[in-house]
Amino acid sequence: MPYHGDTFGAMALGERNIFNExxxxxxxxxxxxxWPSTWIGDEDVEKKEKVSIEKLCELLKQPTVAVIAEPILQGAGGMNMVRPAFIKKVSELVSNHNSLLIADEVMTGFGRTGSLFAFQQAKIEPDLIAISKGLTSGFLPMGITLSKDKIFQSFVSDSPEKTFWHGHSFTANPLGCAAANASLDLLENEPNKYLKFEEKHLFLINKLNHLPFVKKVRICGTIIAFDLEIGANSGYLNTIGKKIKKLAIEKGLFIRPLGNVIYLLPPLCITDNQLEISYEIIHDILLTL
Ligand SMILES: Cc1ncc(COP(=O)(O)O)c(C=O)c1O
Incomplete structure (x- = not known):
């Protein structure tokens, strides 16, 4: 379930659902x-990837301007992860068909998935990349669209007709830029904040994954997610998430489940102890369900 934002173009790209109907x-x-979502112990991943690739091949027979994806991890749509090899295959197909690949790294960028950018795990070079949230560590609003030089150059001309006439009131806002620079310095100086984060989750998840209703555990860099198979419907409208969020806040942990999908997407400054406490709080809540 892709999500790319709430302006009309971005909304059109995202999943059609109750939020935009x-x-x-x-x-x-x-x-x-x-999207061939996968998780630890998923035995059908190859089958799902094959179906997706076949569909992409079929669609690319039509001239296609661009293909957009959240590399490795669809965030707001349910913390759904795919294997880097799948993204690599997608990239190859898109490039072979002279289409452009847009990587939406708004959520996945800046260490979240265990590498600086998620697309790097697939060893690809997207033609366009959207970045935002982690750029300033969420401290000030700022977004950037990166493009390969050949795309950028097509707008460089003395002719006003070639100019990309789009800007926003706060484009290149100086305070936003300063926050981004400060945050980038921290990331550059302390890559250990996100490298190998998966190992911490893999260790701590043992506290939870024995519970019978914890399903589809998936880990990607700093992010861990699982489905709670409780209640009639799975998805954003399952009310279990709201209940868990309230109980967690009472215990000092701010989480924001997506319906029955519980996830941790900790700030990179979290300490090992704080992470362990987060798991303990979720564990204690799950025992009461
Ligand atoms: C993957 C992804 N793309 C795009 C957006 C939208 O970003 P903005 O709110 O800056 O338009 C979001 C916001 O949650 C997102 O997670």
């Missing part, structure tokens, strides 16, 4: 490829 008529049509 009122705008359905205003959104442009988009072709979709199933």
């Amino acid at each position: 009122s705008f359905e008529k205003l959104m442009f049509p988009v072709k979709r490829v199933p």
